[in-house]
Amino acid sequence: MTHIYSVHGLTIASEVEFPELLPGSGEPDVWVRRGAVPEHLPHGATSGVLFEASPDNYLLRLDGTARYWARAGREVLIDIAPKALEVRVRTHFLGAVLTALLHQRGVLVMHASCVLGSRGAVLLAGHSGHGKSTLAAALASRGYRAAGDDAAVVTADRDDRLIVQPGFPQVRLWADAVSRLGHSPEQVRRVDPDKAKYALELGESHTPEPHALAALFLLGVRPSGPVQHETVSGAESFNAVLAHTRNLRVLQGLRMQVPHFRLVTSVSSRVPITRMTRPLDRDSLAELVDRVVPALS
Amino acid sequence: MGRIVWLASYPKSGNTWVRAFLTNYLRKRKTPADIDDLEGKFIASDRHLFDEMVGVEASDLGDEEVAMCRAEVFRRFVHDSDETHFIKVHDGFDIGGVPLFPADVSALAVYIIRNPLDVSISLAHHHGVSLDVAVDRMCRGFTLSEGGDRLKAQLPQVLPPWSDHVRSWVEQGNIPVLVLRYEDLVREPHAAFLELVERLGLEIDRAGLARAIAFSSFDVLRAQEQSHGFIERPSDGRAFFRGGRVGGGEEALHGAQVRRLVAAHGEMMRRFRYLGDRDEPFASRPAGLHGG
Secondary structure, eight states, X not given: OOEEEEXXXXXXXXXXXXXXXXXXXXXXXXXXXXXXXXXXXXXXOEEOSSEEEETTEEEEEETTTEEEEEETTTEEEEEEOTTOOHHHHHHHIIIIIHHHHHHXXXXXXXXXXXXXXXXXXXXXXXXXXXXXXXXXXXXXXXXXXXXXXXXEEEEEOTTOOEEEEOOOSEEEEEHHHHHHTTOOGGGEEESSTTSSEEEEEOGGGBOOSOEEEEEEEEEEEESSSOOEEXXXXXXXXXXXXXXXXXXXXXXXXXXXXXXHHHHHHHHHHHSOEEEEEEESSSOOHHHHHHHHHHHHO | OOEEEEEEESTTSSHHHHHHHHHHHHHOOSSOOOGGGOTTOSBTTBHHHHHHHHSSOGGGSOHHHHHHHHHHHHHXXXXXXXXXXXXXXXXXXXXXXXXXXXXXXXXXXXXEEOOHHHHHHHHHHHHTOOHHHHHHHHHHOEEETOOTTSOOSBOOEEEOOHHHHHHHHHTOOSSOEEEEEHHHHHHOHHHHHHHHHHHTTOOOOHHHHHHHHHHTOHHHHHHHHHHHOOTTSOTTOOOSSOOOOSXXXXXXXXXXXXXXXHHHXXXXXXXXXXXXXXXXXXXXXXXXSOOO
């Protein structure tokens, strides 16, 4: 059976079921099929520890779970290992593989969550552990709509406006964030049996439409002190957008630097960027929410 | 291809001091290097480095999968460079026999060792725990940056008991190792740091050595931390550079705590001259040849 989904501006036809994704319609942009995947790409690939990448080809190898082969931004083959845990097969597809597929299509994939304000989409970018999902979930619980967690896809439309394509209606949180946000265990589902990581379904708090990119926050951490908040511009903003691109080494292996640089330049020169650094020695979530809210109104 | 020099130690054993010395020696500036911009700023357990090199986030992998990938992360890291990279490490050399640090891209492991009695005091302060808890961690092992219910900026680092940590590095046999005793760095900084410079194959510059020692003195480091903080400070804001004294452990620990550390680590303490002839704690022994 083929399932049709919509995510990050793509219509995906898939032989593998992804309950995380919203249903889609229309002509598929991408096909996901089950099939044999070689251990390695043919010669000339750049390789990371678990991936290989060459123009139009990306291979990810997770022993005991699956091998994935993404081709030309249009097709993904998944070779599922016997006895693989289904949730892990899906997690790696929705994370690393989907990012590589989007890189193949020449769009900008930022390590960011997305919240909707009255002027458009506001991205909360940060490396793992810097609090972007928690902040997005806190804003969603204040009534703001969210448009994706962990990966935000930015494209340029025909009029060269920067558009954020919606992700899927779920935020993944660690146990401490779940309890800090005051959620009950019924509202969340454990993502992986071995990890204290939970999926918070956004339901009506998720917006499935694309929106213009209005602002970008770069989240950082420091040992102590006040929450800091500063505007970033010039070369620093270019470097910051570059540094918050997901899986940069994969993108380099795919030789997609040219379209990527173009989008990084557009975002860094046209979108207001704020660096916001929080202390690690106390809970500053409410303060962070207060700093982001003005950008949403 | 680049090479890696590991700056390895049990936590609170002088790693940052050695990094401050190296930074000042290599950069040859007229003012002390900023403590927030030291060589070896990259810690081996850096989560972002892992995620980028592996291509899958560590938070989506099991502990065993993460351990299996770590050596390969460092190979990829140096693959496209010709430089020598200094990387700070607190992990033990291996996890359950799986080596984390690949010999083929390693030039040297500098292992900094400090009297475990003194380490326990600094460890208790750094982690905001009692001396009993610090002593217990050093005797039974613990995990640094253990996530559990949250995601930490560093990968979890499995620390075996203190002696096993020392042994894992000084007896690994894969990577040449230079053992630096913290106490020798305190008492005979010129001789000890000169040995480091020589083993690294760096050009020997006597004036530069004296300047780098002065620029990385405890007072300079602490003054910098007091004026603008330090990114590697404990997360609840306590000072990182606190006393740095030799022999503090003997004064601060009570008898049972000393006995427990000596019982657990006596062999390694004797080997590195932290115990006297009658197994009495012996922190103030004069500098001599490095053990190991």
